[in-house]
Amino acid sequence: MATPIGNLMDITARALLVLARASLIACEDTRVTGKLLGHFGIVTRMLPYHDHNAGMMRPRLIAQALNEPVALVSDAGTPLISDPGYKLVAEARAAGVNVVTAPGPSAVIAALSIAGLPTDRFLFAGFLPAREKAKADVIAELANVPATLAFYESGPRLAATLTALRAGLGDRPAAVGRELTKKFEEMISGTLSELAARWADAPPKGEIVVLVGPPLPAPAATADELDSALREALTSLRVKDAARAVADRLGLPRAQVYARALALKDAARNG
Structure with missing residues (x-):
């Protein structure tokens, strides 16, 4: 489940019940989760579970979860979205633990719901690499994905990432969401070049989601x-093969291109 510390009103009654009934709460930072539990008067024991101790803690948590309810909490947002919880869930399920969810806010889903970009298909790619070459390589892999792309990013790296996305994807429609579901929430839309220019000299603060629209249709x-x-194409291919190759290259209906290829072939024959 999530611990939406930035906005305590976001937590559900079901999540509070799960936390209160759990025998143990595994969390990224006991200080952060402790604020949430203290606010609601919950006294369940906590243990830290994060990248640095996950291998050691998983067997202990799974052993207890086989006999008593154990809760997994993230510092902000829904667990397992860009955090180490997936290995715990995978091993717990393999051990026979019944794993259920009490979802909290998810920045990427919140951003998609208000950005005004297509949501019928989207791909969440997490954080792009920090190094310029590695970042460009990943962006190139995503360039032809026919979906809205979603990334997490930090304020200091935002302008550089938007510039790299512009270079690798073209100047697509995009949106930047900051501190979603929290007090200083904002969503700014524009082209990638406009957004990169906006934050070139003044990096924003807070947790950031970058959304980029699908590839623009070719003219x-x-x-x-x-x-x-x-x-x-007709100089080296049969009419049918030439029409198929040209239709695929230009993105036109094959029947239309085939009819035109026949007309050109007849004109050449009769000319």
């Missing part, structure tokens, strides 16, 4: 471009 080929491509 439709003109009649002259179609004829030129077909004439070139």
Whole structure:
């Protein structure tokens, strides 16, 4: 479950019941989760579970979860989204533990719901690499994904990441969400170049989500471009093969391109 420390009103009654009934709460930082428990008068014992002690703690947590309820809490947002909890869940399920969820706010889902970008398909890619070459390589891998892309980012790196996305993806529509579901929440939309310029000299504070719209449709080929491509293809391919190759390259309906290829072939034969 989540501990939305930034906005205590976001926690659900079900989540509070789970925390109160648990025999043990595994959390990233006991100081952070302790604030939440103290606010609601919950006295359940806590143990830290994070990247540095996860291997040692998992067997202990799983052994207890086989006999008593154990809760897993993240510092902010829904657990297992960019945190180490997935290994604990995987091993707990393999050991026969019944794992259930009491979801809290998720920054990426919150951002998608208010950004005004397509949500029928989206790909969450977490944090991009910090190094310029590695970042560019990952962006290149995502360039042709037909979906809205979602990333987490820090304030100091935001402008550089937006610039790298502009270079690798083109100047697509995008949005930057900051401190979502919290007091200073904001969502700013624009093109990638506009957003990069906005924060070039003044990095924002807080937790940030970057959303980038799907690839922009290529401009439709003109009649002259179609004829030129077909004439070139017909010098070495049969009509059917030439039409298929040109249709795929220009993004046009194959039937339309095939009909035009036949017309050009007949014109050449009769000319």
